Each structure stands twice: as C-alpha cells, then as structure tokens.
Amino acid sequence: EVQLLESGGGSIQPGGSLRLSCGASGFTFRLYTMAWVRQAPGKGLEWVSAILSDDSTSYADSVRGRFTVSRDNSKNSLSLQMNSLRADDTAVYYCAQRVEGSFRSWGQGTLVTVSS
Amino acid sequence: EIVLTQSPGTLSLSPGERATLSCRASQSVSANYFAWYQQKPGQAPRLVIYGASSRATGIPDRFSGSGSGADFTLTISRLEPEDFAVYYCQVYGNSRVTFGQGTRVEIK
Numbered sequence: 001e002v003q004l005l006e007s008g009g010g011s012i013q014p015g016g017s018l019r020l021s022c023g024a025s026g027f028t029f030r031l032y033t034m035a036w037v038r039q040a041p042g043k044g045l046e047w048v049s050a051i052l053s054d055d056s057t058s059y060a061d062s063v064r065g066r067f068t069v070s071r072d073n074s075k076n077s078l079s080l081q082m083n084s085l086r087a088d089d090t091a092v093y094y095c096a097q098r099v100e101g102s103f104r105s106w107g108q109g110t111l112v113t114v115s116s
Numbered sequence: 117e118i119v120l121t122q123s124p125g126t127l128s129l130s131p132g133e134r135a136t137l138s139c140r141a142s143q144s145v146s147a148n149y150f151a152w153y154q155q156k157p158g159q160a161p162r163l164v165i166y167g168a169s170s171r172a173t174g175i176p177d178r179f180s181g182s183g184s185g186a187d188f189t190l191t192i193s194r195l196e197p198e199d200f201a202v203y204y205c206q207v208y209g210n211s212r213v214t215f216g217q218g219t220r221v222e223i224k
Contacts, residue, residue, distance in 0.1 A: 101150075
C-alpha cells in the first residue's frame with residue numbers, strides 16, 4: 001500500500017522560509033515522478049511543483065524562483081523548500097505520486113499559514 | 117496555458133439520480149493525461165478516473181468518464197450517499213498540471 005506522509009507545515013511570517021517533507025513507502029520511490037499540490041482555505045486545487053525520476057523539475061509560475069523541490073531516493077523522501085513566503089501561499093500542501101499525468105496517491109496534507 | 121472550466125459549479129441531486137459533470141479545456145488536450153478527482157471535506161483528493169475513461173483502483177463502476185479533444189464528462193450513474201463531494205478535473209501537458217475549479221455535488 002502506497003503511503004505518503006507530509007510534515008513541516010506551520011505558521012510563518014511573510015518573507016520567511018519553510019521546508020516541507022514527504023516520506024514515502026509502499027512503492028519504488030526512485031522510479032516515480034513526485035509532486036506538490038496545494039489548496040488554499042476554501043479554494044480549489046493548485047499544482048505547485050514536480051520532480052521526475054531523473055531529478056528534472058518543474059514549477060507553477062506562482063512559485064517559480066521562490067520554491068525548490070528535491071528528492072532523496074536513499075531516504076524515500078520528497079522536500080519542498082519555500083522561501084519568500086507570501087500570504088497567498090497559505091494552503092494545505094499535499095504530496096502526491098504522479099503516474100502518467102495523474103496523481104494516483106496523495107498524502108494527508110500539511111497546513112502552511114503565512115501571516116504577520 | 118491550458119484552462120479547465122467545469123460546469124455546473126454546483127449540482128443538487130438526490131441519491132439514486134444520475135450526475136453528469138462537464139470539464140472543458142481551452143485547447144485540445146491528450147485524453148491519456150486527463151483525470152477526475154473526488155474530494156470530501158477534510159480529506160485529500162482521491163483519483164477517480166485517469167486516462168479520461170479508466171477507473172482508478174477501488175472506484176465503483178457507477179463512475180464513468182468519457183470525452184476527447186477539449187470536452188470531457190464524468191458520469192455517476194446512480195448517486196450513493198458517499199458520492200456527495202467536490203469533483204475536480206485535471207490535465208497534464210508540457211510539464212505542467214492544471215486543475216478545474218471544481219463541481220460540488222450536493223444532496224438536494
């Protein structure tokens with residue numbers, strides 16, 4: 001059974017930094033594209049970033065230059081370094097396993113609140 | 117950038133009724149990379165349909181997906197109480213992912 005467990009969320013002031021982590025189990029982590037998807041309170045889903053098995057990365061325009069996705073295949077772990085945080089980055093951040101364009105498995109999410 | 121527009125915004129139906137949800141893309145997309153998700157309050161999204169018409173693991177056969185080009189449909193043949201939720205469409209292309217704004221299926 002695929003399991004994804006996010007951690008690292010919390011409250012942070014605008015301009016601050018936060019690092020999210022996602023631990024994966026139940027599948028061969030190094031073979032899969034992994035992604036971050038967020039959901040602002042009461043809003044819809046927004047794709048944030050992805051990292052392929054070859055470590056190539058992609059980002060939504062809203063976070064490019066501020067967020068960095070990385071993976072550690074030896075630890076079955078995905079990370080999202082978030083810098084220069086803004087109020088509109090406030091959201092639940094989900095880690096997800098992407099298979100051929102769709103997100104087959106999701107974590108339970110971790111809440112990031114950016115507020116002064 | 118692909119934009120996905122879902123309609124209607126809210127669908128008010130009774131258990132046992134048929135639900136038809138629409139998702140229209142701003143340009144033609146690959147059906148291979150088109151999906152639908154279900155999300156209930158306080159829960160993570162759950163994959164329902166991938167490849168436009170393939171049911172994900174554990175999804176009952178009352179759920180079906182269809183469509184091609186720029187128009188896609190999710191049909192729930194007979195609504196069960198557990199089907200009332202928000203549904204999102206999603207497409208992948210050019211290393212980017214886009215979600216629709218969601219359709220809420222509520223109990224009438």
